[in-house]
Amino acid sequence: MNKYIHKYFKFLCSWCSAYRTQLLVVILVGAFLYLLPDGISRFQAYIQQEKVVKVVEIEDEIEKEASASAKATADREEPEEEAIITDMKPVPSPAPIQEVTEDAFPIIKKTIHPVSQIPNWGAMKTPEEWNRSYSEMNRSDFVRVPDYTLALHASPMDELTDKNVPEITAKLYYSTRFFGAYDLDAGEYSGAHPGIDLKLALGTPISGIADGVVHTVASNPIDGLYIAIEHRSEGGERFMSVYKHLDIGTVKEGDKISAGQIIGNAGMTGNTSAPHLHLQVDVISSDSILEHPYKPYLPEYIPTAEEANRNTMNPLIFIEKY
Numbered sequence: 001m002n003k004y005i006h007k008y009f010k011f012l013c014s015w016c017s018a019y020r021t022q023l024l025v026v027i028l029v030g031a032f033l034y035l036l037p038d039g040i041s042r043f044q045a046y047i048q049q050e051k052v053v054k055v056v057e058i059e060d061e062i063e064k065e066a067s068a069s070a071k072a073t074a075d076r077e078e079p080e081e082e083a084i085i086t087d088m089k090p091v092p093s094p095a096p097i098q099e100v101t102e103d104a105f106p107i108i109k110k111t112i113h114p115v116s117q118i119p120n121w122g123a124m125k126t127p128e129e130w131n132r133s134y135s136e137m138n139r140s141d142f143v144r145v146p147d148y149t150l151a152l153h154a155s156p157m158d159e160l161t162d163k164n165v166p167e168i169t170a171k172l173y174y175s176t177r178f179f180g181a182y183d184l185d186a187g188e189y190s191g192a193h194p195g196i197d198l199k200l201a202l203g204t205p206i207s208g209i210a211d212g213v214v215h216t217v218a219s220n221p222i223d224g225l226y227i228a229i230e231h232r233s234e235g236g237e238r239f240m241s242v243y244k245h246l247d248i249g250t251v252k253e254g255d256k257i258s259a260g261q262i263i264g265n266a267g268m269t270g271n272t273s274a275p276h277l278h279l280q281v282d283v284i285s286s287d288s289i290l291e292h293p294y295k296p297y298l299p300e301y302i303p304t305a306e307e308a309n310r311n312t313m314n315p316l317i318f319i320e321k322y
């Protein structure tokens, strides 16, 4: 038995020793052949995948370039629309163009004197004092606006003394009365002056005397820089307040003005000898002789009171009445 086993093992061993090399080669070749198709297919799949990845990458690149190009074109052509789409923020609508229509024209609700305070002219003794500009004066140099009738009924100028400071201040402030002559003692309807002259310091802020719309901002050698504001009363009356000899204007034609709103500064532009405000209120009606387009009314002769009031009205009465 042992003999057979021994032979068997011997056979085995001899077979093994004789053919183990070939066997190893056969096994390796078999394994290689067995695995080869799988390897090839895997290799092919790998190559294919690489190609797909490359193609996808290239396609992505093309797509990105196309997208960037399209965006750039869109940016150029429709920047606002692009902004709306990307930002998704509410776009503020543009401010409406301010057009003064007949319905929107502001009706006079309030009137006010064109200045809030005046220099106390009667208390100033030297040119150095009274020639100062508004900004150079101190708070103590100003007094409240005096009553117009006080100036009209005051004594002649040369009879006034240092004790009559308020009267002197009033007479100097209302230096030319409504249709008065250029004389500090002249009363109304003694001249051809269609308004009143208010003596002020250079640079005094001037406000519109009533609610309205700026009609004219212009300049000429006589009136200097002047502003005209149109006013309409609730009853349908129409007026034009005119502010002449201004140093600067701070409003433009078409601006809506509230009573008391600053429109410019007092100056001495045009035909003037000292800083003052020429304030005039023209009446616009079928009876008036005002030309259109509007010009401030300026009679070339001394009109009667009736004629004067047909075309203009005393600005101080206008302020009191409306």
Ligand SMILES: [Zn+2]
Pocket: 176, 193, 195, 196, 197, 277, 278, 279
């Ligand atoms: Zn004047």
